[in-house]
Amino acid sequence: MHAPKDYQCPFCAIVAGDSERKRDVIFENDDIIAFVALRQKANNLGHGLVVPKKHYENLYEIPDDLLAKVYIGVKKLAIATKKAYRSDGITTRQHNEPGGGQDVWHFHVHVYPRYRGDRFYEDYDNIVATGMPERTESAKKLRAALSVD
Amino acid sequence: MHAPKDYQCPFCAIVAGDSERKRDVIFENDDIIAFVALRQKANNLGHGLVVPKKHYENLYEIPDDLLAKVYIGVKKLAIATKKAYRSDGITTRQHNEPGGGQDVWHFHVHVYPRYRGDRFYEDYDNIVATGMPERTESAKKLRAALSVD
Numbered sequence: 001m002h003a004p005k006d007y008q009c010p011f012c013a014i015v016a017g018d019s020e021r022k023r024d025v026i027f028e029n030d031d032i033i034a035f036v037a038l039r040q041k042a043n044n045l046g047h048g049l050v051v052p053k054k055h056y057e058n059l060y061e062i063p064d065d066l067l068a069k070v071y072i073g074v075k076k077l078a079i080a081t082k083k084a085y086r087s088d089g090i091t092t093r094q095h096n097e098p099g100g101g102q103d104v105w106h107f108h109v110h111v112y113p114r115y116r117g118d119r120f121y122e123d124y125d126n127i128v129a130t131g132m133p134e135r136t137e138s139a140k141k142l143r144a145a146l147s148v149d
Numbered sequence: 150m151h152a153p154k155d156y157q158c159p160f161c162a163i164v165a166g167d168s169e170r171k172r173d174v175i176f177e178n179d180d181i182i183a184f185v186a187l188r189q190k191a192n193n194l195g196h197g198l199v200v201p202k203k204h205y206e207n208l209y210e211i212p213d214d215l216l217a218k219v220y221i222g223v224k225k226l227a228i229a230t231k232k233a234y235r236s237d238g239i240t241t242r243q244h245n246e247p248g249g250g251q252d253v254w255h256f257h258v259h260v261y262p263r264y265r266g267d268r269f270y271e272d273y274d275n276i277v278a279t280g281m282p283e284r285t286e287s288a289k290k291l292r293a294a295l296s297v298d
Contacts, residue, residue: 059227059239067224068217075216078208078245089249090208093242096227100238100263101270114249121250124270 001057002098003105011106015053024135026080026142028053031066032073036135036142037110042126043118046085046138050074051108058096062107070109076146077111084145087113091120150206151247152254160255164202173284175229175291177202180215181222185284185291186259191275192267195234195287199223200257207245211256219258225295226260233294236262240269 003009013019015033024035026048037047050073056062062070078090094109095101114120130138152158162168164182173184175197186196199222205211211219227239243258244250263269279287 059224059241060231062224064221064224067220071216071220072213075208075211075213082209087248089244089246089251091242091244091249092208093240095238095240095263097238097263099236099265099267100240102238114244114246116248118248121270121273124273 001105002102003057007105009055009106010104011049011051011108012055015051020132021135023132024139026077026139027073027146029069029073031069034073034077036130036138038130038135039127040130041112041120041123042128043123044112044114044120045128046081046087046113046142048077048081048111048138048142049108050077050111051106056107057105058102058107059094060096070107074109074111077142080142080145081111081113084141085113088116089114150254151251152206156254158204158255159253160198160200160257161204164200169281170284172281173288175226175288176222176295178218178222180218183222183226185279185287187279187284188276189279190261190269190272191277192272193261193263193269194277195230195236195262195291197226197230197260197287197291198257199226199260200255205256206254207251207256208243209245219256223258223260226291229291229294230260230262233290234262237265238263 014021026034034050037049052066091112091114163170175183183199186198189196201215240261240263
């Protein structure tokens with residue numbers, strides 16, 4: 001486990017609804033929640049996260065049944081993201097431990113819209129800061145894509 | 150769908166056991182199979198894949214129950230990989246469509262051992278070709294890690 005003892009988990013705050021980031025939420029059910037990511041890649045705007053509501057640090061410790069529910073949510077978000085952002089594809093990924101690229105200590109899966117020639121891996125640190133208005137707009141766009149066939 | 154009409158699926162060949170790659174197999178059950186990847190990243194040897202036995206092209210079309218089983222297998226492989234390769238972390242990822250980085254048309258999830266300073270993203274095309282002996286050895290090492298606590 002890598003979370004410090006007094007860790008204030010930012011994802012638990014979103015789950016609890018006591019963060020301004022509640023406006024970033026795309027969908028939720030009893031077990032999981034999906035929201036727009038804070039750090040966006042410049043060529044892949046619309047990047048979202050799916051997390052379990054109950055706090056588990058990583059893939060090694062999340063129970064199988066909850067892991068299953070997270071990935072069913074990832075599939076749902078992937079389909080909506082492709083539709084909302086008219087992407088050429090979708091990449092999902094998940095990091096465990098600092099040596100594995102993790103920096104928020106609550107299990108989470110990334111969903112990225114992908115485009116031909118987007119240099120997704122080559123420009124891996126091409127990150128833009130997003131403000132609340134952009135994220136609220138993204139969440140709205142993704143929620144709209146969930147409700148159409 | 151992006152697979153050509155007469156696609157000879159290399160993963161279905163492994164599932165059928167009629168490929169020399171049966172020696173790459175790490176574990177399997179009625180629904181899924183895990184095996185050592187053909188293309189290995191130089192700093193992340195031990196990269197494995199988990200796939201459903203039944204052929205589905207991507208995340209959009211794989212049924213939820215089978216998707217759940219694949220990711221329960223991913224967790225199992227992640228834990229074994231960390232143990233077998235004494236890694237600092239684990240990254241998993243999954244690509245959909247050519248624009249999303251997919252190049253084998255059978256849904257599959259990558260599991261990579263990760264290390265501090267491995268330049269996993271910066272050197273994204275630092276790939277080494279592996280021969281049968283190296284892969285057989287990796288599979289053996291990963292199978293051994295499955296059977297210990």
